[in-house]
Amino acid sequence: MKAASLAIAVLSAFCFGFSGPMGKFLGGAGLTPLEAAWIRMAGAGLIMVTVLALVKPGALRIPRGRVPFVAAYALIAIAAVQGLFFVAITRLPVGVMLLMEYTAPVLVVLWVRFVRRVRLPRAAYLGALVAILGLAIVVQIWDGMRLDPIGLLLGVLASACCAGYFLMSDSFGEDIDTLGLIGWGMLGAAVVYLPIARPWDIPWAALTGTATVGDRTLPAIAAAGCLILVATVAAYVTGVTAVRRLSAAVGSTVASIEVVAGSLIAWVLLGERLGTWQIIGGVILLAGALVAQTATARPAHAGPAGAAHPEPSCTAGRSAAAAQVLERSADQA
Template sequence: MIERVTTRNPRLGYALVVLAAILFGLNGGVSRVAMGSGLSPESFTTLRITGAMLVFVAYAACFRRSALIRPKGSAMLLVIALGLIGVAALQLTYNVAIDRLPLGIALLIEYLAPVLVVLWVRFVRKEPVRGRMWLAVALAIGGLAVVSRVWNGLTFDGLGVIMALLAAVSFASYFLLGEHNVGFDDPLRVILWAFVVATVAMNLIEPIWTTPSLDGSTSLLGRLEDHSANPWLVVALVVVPGTVAPFFLEMVALRHLPATIVIVVAMLEPVIANVLGWAWFRESLTPIQVLGAIAVLAGIVLAQTSRKLETVLPQP
């Protein structure tokens, strides 16, 4: 049975999104260490999603068994779409991107998603948008051109850029899906079953039993390359604080804030990723590239605020 949201607490929603963005941002560095232990992006994605699904199921079995009841009808179709696009496709393309690109650049490209959303609602849904949309698109594309220094030719890995763009498309799809009746159902049930769908999909692509051995220790890379950790501990950090916690926090936040607000606040993630890339992995941007990154972020904010019809969660 679908239950309605009875209360909304915007302050709680903001706090949840900020915490989720911090966890997602930090997880980019930890994920890179995990893949450095010998895991391919495909094996790592299967391990991450399957592990997260098991944690969600275990939690629901102990504390909220109603979340184990499979959604039905259109609710299940939404969950399937979230699982295939918003979890499996997004995580796989993201992991390939951060494995091949500087961490901050991969996140900047992924966060073109809000710009794609505005273009979708303008030309496909035919919704009215403010004129600032065109400035937003120009800032985002121009900023990325500056960051990637296109005048020198593409300075980043081509496949990495393609995967980051596909991550942006997947993220935009997740955002558009999330605007539909996510506020009506238990967030735990929605995210649990989305991860069940994603787990099935990823195990068809790269079965978990083909995961290579992770014995010994793995380097923490970058400025911490002289230090090491157990690779299974690193994977556990990716699964619980890096996946389960932020995905669930953002799903709960959507019960208290419009999806349009959630996506803008979540932009803290690429900011954190750029700082982390500099502090941990010695990645740096020239002053003009920093200006390009700021232009991209400004374009994203303008894009999200250019929609005249803001989608809101159902009222009690």
């Protein structure tokens, strides 16, 4: 069960890893980042809601009292993470912004410890910090650093919203279907984007041509399809499923593998080769994720003061095995 859950989390990270390369191809086709993001959210939302309406209409039913939660999920866990990232990279190097966004595992662990008051094994903290160290090496934070105050503020907010994604994905109950939440969340995010993405001005004809990045060319519609189906629908469905089966703390830490996955995918699709530091950082990142997963997935036993305590189940109806998993944490989006 634990191995399968971890595999789902890694699969989610690799699906998300297609975001950057496919976004680059759409940029090569003539779309702006915000236009590509709107197509991503709207396309994924429409596909999920349509399919669910045909095969599983009950998944789309949201209790009236849970509408605010779904709206918050769309705004914070999806729209805010995407929007803040795109705005922040106009003021900060992409590598620095990625590092800031993926400090979310640390925020999750801190949230679980000091807000939810769940005592985690020390290895959980160590694993999160080692993963962040590995990530810093992957993006080579020391290269081209610019400490723009507004950019840093936006980066912190993006990290908080990213952590929120993990925490919210972990905390909703059985009265909301996972697929329905993601589908409505995507559509809600697309609505939030309307005034700034201005889809009526998107050069839709560009999707009928080709997209070229360097010496690599793809049909633009294929890049858009991969961005929607793989990097969004598959990524979010497997991501939320992994968080529900593991924990927010573990899920957010393993999700940082996305940076390594994105680099590998860019290597294959765009010819962007990994450097020595990226390979070293990737190994360190994976080691940190493994340490955090092992520590957090191991059932904690009550003991003397200062010992870790087992997490109380926060969702009715979860299996006994899931109830033993330590409290999930953080904000992400």
